[in-house]
Amino acid sequence: MRSVVLPLILGAIAVALIHFAYPAAAAAGCPSCYGFTEVEDGLYVERGMTPDRREAAKATVAAARARVRAFYGDLRSGPRILLCGTDACYRPLGGGSRGIALLDRALILSPRGADVVIAAHELAHAELHRRIGLVATLSRSVPQWFDEGLAVVVSDDPRYLATGPDRCRAEPGGDMPASRAAWIETADSAGLYARAACKVSRWLDAHGGSAGLLRLVAGGSFRDLAPITGS
Template sequence: MKRIIALLVIVGAAATAVLHFTYPAAATAGCPSCYGFTDLGDGVYVEGDMSPDRRAAAKATIETARARVREFYGDLRSSPRVLLCATEACYRPLGGGSRGVTLLDRALILSPRGADTVIAAHELAHAELHRRIGLRATLARTVPQWFDEGLAVVVSDDPRYLAPGAERCLVEPGSDLPTARAAWIETAESAGLYARAACKVSRWLDAHGGAAGILRLAASGSFEEITASTGS
């Protein structure tokens, strides 16, 4: 028995080390305190050196962002850990040059540039969609990347990519929105993909009953209505 326990400890330590070097974001999200994050309660963690006033502001930001996602869906089923970095040195190895990153429906990490309601709600919207469609569909990328991103823009009500009022489109979506995550990352900012995807998703929502349309697809497990939507 002692040998088995020792072997499990060794295997666990080896797995942790591999995760640390190959996917530091997941390792950090799995044990925030191991990487210098302080627990503020309610699933919110901040970089240890963050000042008291910034900690209070961060907690309030996450509460407001959660309320925004809840307002869209009617309730929240996901409860991801939220890690906020106070410095770029903290965030760079976890999320690169982005403002925020979401890990399935389990965690999200925000950079100092992403510690505002819109960005936090955007990442929380990803987590909520992933929770509702399930782990298998999330890992299989069953929902096209343009829809996942466009929906997060709509839910977060991002004024950079959406106009106020009934007709929210700032640009026409076109028909060449990337379905794969890698393709999206390569051209997202330069090609104005966020505004185009947000337009397309907002029109889809208008035609399918808003959040109710998303819930129907999640419940059925079939996303053909989205994948078949290739036109503008």
């Protein structure tokens, strides 16, 4: 009996720790436990969302997937997408952000993130992480400024990209944070999204667009980006 009970106790403790330490991961692992219901394969919305909002969520996710697919040529990631309809749903999972990506496994979108641009931004993170692999993702082999700037470009976010041949709204300036922690500390105040989007956009222009990125993913090193971070 002890051999059966002990694993159950340890499992319950592990679930509790994940719930309190990282509720977003817990919700992604068990959406129904956190008040989500599946409306189509891989898409979960907050339980109680009205039928019209559910249909709007489906259309938003479909358009966001199409935007990421248009850049990459195909989609290799298939993260679970959890969409909150209220702030009360999202606050304990994502704080004050519009959306978050958990590796290439899940996205959680806030009510303010239920649009094509934000959904495509988070899907772009998931797609890059799937293509570089789990080890490279966890070891942060891609500088955070490049990851974020690429997501802005792929999602075609008009807040940070202009129209025209040179899409820059802000010059890159000096070095930008390579680590996630440093990015989170300074992103809002330093206008880093626009600066990173500019640098990535110009990098893509100089390296053949998405084909250049795919070459880098397939056989290059993102450390090679280091010499241009201060340009």
